[in-house]
Amino acid sequence: MDNLKRVHFFSAILSFVLAAGFTAVRAQDAPDVGPHPPQPVKAMESHIGNIAGHSAGGKSDYRRYCAGCHGDLGDGNGENAVWLDPKPRNFTLATFKCRSTLTGTLPTDEDLFNTIARGLTNSNMPIWNTFTKQQRADLVAYIKTFSPRWEKEKPGDAIKIPAEPPVTIESISHGKALFTKLECWKCHGPQGKGDGPSAATLTDSQDNPIRPYNFAGGGDDSRFKCGSTNSDIYKIFITGVDGTPMPSFADVIQPNDAWDLVHFLRTLQVKRHSKENDVLKAAGGAIPAYVEKQAAAPASQSENRPAAPASQSENRAAGGGN
Amino acid sequence: MRMGTQSSFCGKSPWSKWYLTAALVLVFLVLSGSQDANALPAFARKYGLRCSACHESWPMLNYFGQKFKDNGYQLMNDRDAPIWQNPGYWPVTFRIIPIWHRVSTGKVAVDQGTGIARVTTSGFDISGLDFHTGGTLEKNFSFYVLPSSDATASFHFETVMARLDNLFGSPWLNIKLGKFELDNLLSEKRILTLTGNGGIYQLYHFTPVGDGNIFGQMGDNQLGAELMGHSYNDRTRYSAAILSSTDGNVGLPYGNAYTGYFAFSQAFDTGKLGVDRIGAYAMIGQAPTYYLTQAGTPLAGSGISNKSFHREGFVGQFYFGQHLDLQVVTQHGWDNMWFGQGYGDLIGGTVTGNNLPGTTLPAGSQAPTWNGVLFEPHYVYSPQLIFIGRYETIRMSRQANGAGSASPSASNLGNISTYTVGFRYNPFMTSRAGFAWHNEYNWLHQDGTGPLIGLSTSNVNTSELLTGFDFDF
Numbered sequence: 001m002d003n004l005k006r007v008h009f010f011s012a013i014l015s016f017v018l019a020a021g022f023t024a025v026r027a028q029d030a031p032d033v034g035p036h037p038p039q040p041v042k043a044m045e046s047h048i049g050n051i052a053g054h055s056a057g058g059k060s061d062y063r064r065y066c067a068g069c070h071g072d073l074g075d076g077n078g079e080n081a082v083w084l085d086p087k088p089r090n091f092t093l094a095t096f097k098c099r100s101t102l103t104g105t106l107p108t109d110e111d112l113f114n115t116i117a118r119g120l121t122n123s124n125m126p127i128w129n130t131f132t133k134q135q136r137a138d139l140v141a142y143i144k145t146f147s148p149r150w151e152k153e154k155p156g157d158a159i160k161i162p163a164e165p166p167v168t169i170e171s172i173s174h175g176k177a178l179f180t181k182l183e184c185w186k187c188h189g190p191q192g193k194g195d196g197p198s199a200a201t202l203t204d205s206q207d208n209p210i211r212p213y214n215f216a217g218g219g220d221d222s223r224f225k226c227g228s229t230n231s232d233i234y235k236i237f238i239t240g241v242d243g244t245p246m247p248s249f250a251d252v253i254q255p256n257d258a259w260d261l262v263h264f265l266r267t268l269q270v271k272r273h274s275k276e277n278d279v280l281k282a283a284g285g286a287i288p289a290y291v292e293k294q295a296a297a298p299a300s301q302s303e304n305r306p307a308a309p310a311s312q313s314e315n316r317a318a319g320g321g322n
Numbered sequence: 323m324r325m326g327t328q329s330s331f332c333g334k335s336p337w338s339k340w341y342l343t344a345a346l347v348l349v350f351l352v353l354s355g356s357q358d359a360n361a362l363p364a365f366a367r368k369y370g371l372r373c374s375a376c377h378e379s380w381p382m383l384n385y386f387g388q389k390f391k392d393n394g395y396q397l398m399n400d401r402d403a404p405i406w407q408n409p410g411y412w413p414v415t416f417r418i419i420p421i422w423h424r425v426s427t428g429k430v431a432v433d434q435g436t437g438i439a440r441v442t443t444s445g446f447d448i449s450g451l452d453f454h455t456g457g458t459l460e461k462n463f464s465f466y467v468l469p470s471s472d473a474t475a476s477f478h479f480e481t482v483m484a485r486l487d488n489l490f491g492s493p494w495l496n497i498k499l500g501k502f503e504l505d506n507l508l509s510e511k512r513i514l515t516l517t518g519n520g521g522i523y524q525l526y527h528f529t530p531v532g533d534g535n536i537f538g539q540m541g542d543n544q545l546g547a548e549l550m551g552h553s554y555n556d557r558t559r560y561s562a563a564i565l566s567s568t569d570g571n572v573g574l575p576y577g578n579a580y581t582g583y584f585a586f587s588q589a590f591d592t593g594k595l596g597v598d599r600i601g602a603y604a605m606i607g608q609a610p611t612y613y614l615t616q617a618g619t620p621l622a623g624s625g626i627s628n629k630s631f632h633r634e635g636f637v638g639q640f641y642f643g644q645h646l647d648l649q650v651v652t653q654h655g656w657d658n659m660w661f662g663q664g665y666g667d668l669i670g671g672t673v674t675g676n677n678l679p680g681t682t683l684p685a686g687s688q689a690p691t692w693n694g695v696l697f698e699p700h701y702v703y704s705p706q707l708i709f710i711g712r713y714e715t716i717r718m719s720r721q722a723n724g725a726g727s728a729s730p731s732a733s734n735l736g737n738i739s740t741y742t743v744g745f746r747y748n749p750f751m752t753s754r755a756g757f758a759w760h761n762e763y764n765w766l767h768q769d770g771t772g773p774l775i776g777l778s779t780s781n782v783n784t785s786e787l788l789t790g791f792d793f794d795f
Contacts, residue, residue: 057594060644064705065386068372080370119399124370126397129555130385132591218400221491 042151046109046140053109053137055145061135062142069124074146084124087208094147095205095243098226103240103248105156106149112140121223122213159238161231162255167263167275169283170291175264177290178257187212187245192268205243212246215268222272233262365390367411368457369397373756374705378647379746380756380794381512385589385597389556394464394487394496395457403461413457419449419516419760421790428783429772438773438780448473449516452480454794462487466502479572481543494551501545501570505561505585507601507637508649508698510541514710517786520742520764523696524714525653530690530722531736531771534666534673535657537567537581537609538631544570544581557589559601567609567628575669577625581607587637596641604634611665612677620668620676627677629658629665649698653716655691659683662690662722686727691720694738706749710762712742732770732779740766746792755795762788 046053063072069088071078076090089096098115099107116136119127128136144150165171179185187202189195192215204210213224226232226241237258240248249258266276267287280287366373373380376387383391396402407413424444432439450473456466468481483500503511510523526541546565552558567579587601610625635653642648660666663683664675694716701709716738721731744762765785772780 060704064372064374068366068375069370078370080366080372084370119397122400124397124399124401126369126371126375126386126399128386130389130597132593132597134593135596219491 042145044141044144044150046113046137046144048110048113048133048137048140051133051137053134053139053141055138055141058135058138058140058142061131061139065128066139074143085208086123086204086210087206088125090206091143091146093243094144094149097241097243099156099239099242100158100235101156101239102159102250103242106153108155108158109137109140111155112143113137115226116140118227120225122225159235159250161234162259164230164234164262165256165259167279169279169288171260171263172267172276172280173264173288173290174257175260175262176287178253178261179264182249182252182261184261188215192216192265202245204245210244215265216270218269219271220273222269230259230262230266233265234258237261365395365413365457368407368413369401372705377705378700378702379514379705379708380748380758382514383509383512385556385599389552392496392550392552392556392559393493394462394485395466396461396464396487400461402458404458413455415452415454415794417452417454417792417794419790419792420446421449421516421760421788422446423517423786423788423790425518425786426784429780431773438775449790451475459484492551493554496550498548498550499546501543501572502548503543504540504563504583504605505548505550505559506540506603507585507587507599507639508651508696511543514700514708514746515712515742515744515762515764516760516790516792517742517762517764517788519740519766519784519786520712520744520762523651524716524738524740524766525651525694525696528653528655528692528694528716528738530657530662530692530718531731532664532722533657533661533690534611534664534668534675535609535631535661536569536667536670536672537579537607538605538633538655538657539569540583540603540605540633542570544568544583545572546581548583557597558587560584560586565607567607569667571670573622575622576667577610577613577623577628579608579610579625579628581605581609589639592641595643596647598641599637599639601637602635603637604632606630606632606634609661609666611660611675612679613668615676622669625669629660631655631657631661645702647700647702649696649700651696653692653694655694657690657722659687659689659722663687684723684727686724686730687722688720688724690718690722692716692718692736707745707747709745710743713740715739735770735779737769738766740764744788756793758792760788760790760792762786764788 044055067078068080069078069084070076070091071081071088074091076088078088081088094106096107096111096115099105099111101107101111113136116131116139117127117129119125131139185196186198187194187196189199194212194214194217196212199212202210202212222228224232224236226236236246237249237253239250240246253261263276264287266272266274267280270277365376376383376390378384390397422445424442426440426442428440430439430441431437450471453469455468456464458464464485464487466481466483468479469477470480471477479501481500481502483498483502485496485498487496489495489497503509506526508523510526513521513523515521523541527539529535529538544563544565545568546563548561548563550559550561552560561584563583565581565583566574567581568574568576583603583605585601585603587599589597589599592598608628608630610627611629612625612627613620614624615621633653633655635651638648638650640648640650660677660683664673665677666673668674668676694714696712696714698710698712703709718734718736721733721735723729723731742762742764744760746758746760748756748758750757763786765783767781767783769781770779772782774780
C-alpha cells in the first residue's frame with residue numbers, strides 16, 4: 001500500500017511538472033524557433049579514404065556546432081553571423097576558399113574534411129580536430145546538401161604539386177621579382193603586411209570588406225587560412241581563393257616560379273623560424289636583385305606570359321563569401 | 323521493493339496506469355517540441371558559437387569545450403586577444419536557481435516519541451548566486467574569477483586564477499596559479515544535478531565516519547599551482563598540481579603542508595561511437611594533526627605533525643554515438659590512522675582531537691581505506707534536452723577501529739549508495755542568456771550513521787525531489 005501511495009505521489013509530481021514545463025515550452029517556442037533546416041533534397045555522401053560520410057549522420061552535429069554561425073539553412077546567416085568578421089561561409093553557393101581543385105570548381109570531399117579539422121585562422125572558424133573522422137565525413141556530406149551544385153557537378157581534379165626544389169638565395173631573389181611582377185604587393189603590401197594600395201578597397205564576392213593576408217603579422221606559429229606548409233602556399237597560387245580577390249595563377253606561373261615565390265613569401269614572415277629565413281640570414285640578410293640572365297631559363301618562361309588577372313570583379317566572379 | 327512497485331503498476335491501480343500514461347504522453351510532447359541550442363553567455367558572446375558547441379549540456383563540457391578550456395579559454399584562431407572582442411562584450415555571467423524541493427531524511431534523532439523520526443520538508447527555495455567572469459587578458463594570458471554566494475548572499479571566492487598558456491609556443495606547457503578546480507575529467511563544478519546529495523559527487527568528498535581529514539576532497543576548489551599540458555587536438559592530456567593542504571580555505575589557517583594532484587588521460591577515435599577517453603588520477607598529500615594552542619584555542623597556521631593521505635583511481639568517458647554516453651570514475655582512498663582516529667581539521671572544527679606531544683593512538687587503530695565507483699550515463703536527446711542518471715557506491719575496506727580495538731567498527735560503517743535521476747530542458751538559449759528547467763530525484767543510503775537503536779547503529783536514507791529554473795545571463 002505504501003508503494004502504491006508512493007507511485008501515486010511521484011506520478012502526480014511528474015505529471016504536474018511535465019505539464020507545467022510543456023505549457024511553458026509551447027508558450028516560448030514561437031519567437032525562438034527560427035528557420036528549420038530544409039529536408040535535404042537528396043541524401044549526400046562523402047568519401048575520404050575508406051571513410052564514408054552520410055548527411056543524415058551529420059545533421060545533428062551541424063546544428064550543435066555549426067549552425068550558430070553558418071545558419072540552419074547553411075546560408076551563412078546564423079544568429080551570430082552579424083557579429084562576425086569575416087562572415088561565415090554561405091554553403092548554398094558551394095564556393096570554397098580552400099581547395100586542391102582549380103578555381104571555379106567544387107572542392108574534393110577531402111578538402112572540406114581538412115578545412116573542418118584545420119579551422120580558418122584569422123576568422124571565428126575554430127579548429128574542429130576534436131571530431132572523429134567519421135563525424136567530419138558526415139559533416140562534409142551534410143554541408144553538400146545545401147547546394148544543388150553538388151548534385152549537378154563533380155568536384156574538380158586535385159592539382160599535382162611537384163616536389164619542392166631546394167631553397168636558395170637565388171630562388172628567394174626570383175620570388176621577390178615575381179612578387180613585384182605579378183603585383184602581389186598591390187594588395188599584400190611591399191613588405192607583405194597586408195597594407196598595399198588596393199588593400200582598403202577589397203571586397204569579397206558578396207561585397208563584404210576583406211583584408212589581404214598579413215605575412216609579417218604572425219609569430220612562429222603563424223598559419224595561413226588554407227594551411228601552414230609550403231605546399232599549402234603553393235596550392236593557393238594555383239587554385240586561387242575563390243570568392244575573394246586572390247586569383248588563381250595556374251595559367252600564368254610555372255611550377256618552379258611558384259616555388260620561388262613561396263620561398264620569398266616565407267621571408268616576409270620575419271618572426272617565423274624557417275629554412276628560407278635561415279638562407280636569407282646566411283646570405284647577409286638582404287635579398288640580392290634578381291639577375292636577368294636567368295630570364296632565358298625554363299623556370300622563368302612564365303615571366304613572358306600575361307600578368308595575373310588584376311580585375312577584382314573578375315576575381316570575384318568565382319562567387320562565395322568569406 | 324522493486325517487485326512491489328511493479329505489481330502496483332501491473333494490476334492494483336488504474337490510477338497508476340493513468341498517471342504513467344499521462345506522464346509518458348507529456349514526455350513525448352515535450353520531446354517533440356524541443357529545438358537545438360543557440361548560444362551561451364560570456365564566451366559565446368565573444369566567439370559567436372552556440373553554447374552546444376562547448377557543452378554537452380550546460381554546464382558540462384563536451385570534448386571541444388574541454389579543449390577550449392585547456393587552451394586557456396581560447397579557440398587558437400588568432401581571435402583570442404581581447405582586442406578582438408566586441409566593445410559591448412562584458413565577460414560576466416550570473417547564475418542563480420530558484421527551486422521547489424522536498425527533502426526527506428530518515429532516522430533523525432529527536433526528543434519526542436521514540437527518539438527517532440523521519441523528517442520531511444518541502445517548499446520553495448533559492449540557490450546562491452554565482453558571478454562567472456573569465457577569458458583572456460591577452461593572447462595566452464587567461465583568467466577566471468568566480469565570486470559565489472550562498473543563499474543568504476554570503477560571498478566567498480570559489481575561483482580566482484590566472485593562467486599562462488602555451489609557454490614557449492607549446493600546448494604542453496601551461497601554468498595556472500590561484501584557487502581553481504582540480505583537473506577532474508568529470509567536473510563537479512560542471513555537474514548537471516542540483517540536489518543536496520546528488521549535486522556533488524560523493525566520491526570526491528568522502529571521508530570515513532569519525533575521520534578528521536578534510537583535505538583530500540577532490541571536488542573542492544584548491545589553492546595552488548598547476549602545470550598542465552595537452553596535445554594539439556587534446557587527445558592526450560596531463561596535469562600536475564601542487565596545492566596547499568587547506569581544502570581551499572584562505573588565510574593559511576592550518577600549517578605548512580602540501581598536496582599533489584596528478585591526472586593523465588588519453589582519448590581515442592572510436593569511429594561512429596565518438597571520441598572515448600580513459601585516464602587516471604592520484605591525489606597524494608599531507609596535513610597537520612597537531613596545533614599549538616593559545617589560551618586553549620588552536621592557533622591558526624601552527625599545524626605540524628603532518629600525516630599522509632592519498633586517493634587514486636581511473637576515469638572513463640565512453641560515448642555510444644551522438645546521444646548516449648557513460649562517465650565512470652573509480653577511487654581507492656587511504657588515510658593515515660591519525661586521521662582515522664579524529665585528528666586533522668581542528669581549526670575548522672571538524673574534529674576535536676589534537677595530537678599533542680605524548681599522544682598515542684588507541685589499540686586496534688588502523689589506517690582506514692575504501693573503494694568507490696560512480697557511473698553517470700547521459701542521454702542527450704538534443705543539446706537542449708538531456709536525461710541524467712547516476713549511481714555511486716563507496717565501500718569501506720578497512721575501518722579505523724579494527725578488530726583489536728576496544729569498540730571495533732562494523733565493517734560497513736559509513737558505506738554509501740546513492741542514485742540520482744533527472745533531466746534538464748532548455749526551451750531556448752541565446753547568445754545573451756541561458757535557461758534550463760531542471761528536474762531531479764536523489765536517494766542516498768548510508769550505513770551506520772543513524773542513532774543507536776538498541777545496541778546497533780541504524781542506517782540513514784535521505785531522498786530529495788527538486789524542480790527549478792537554472793538560469794544564467
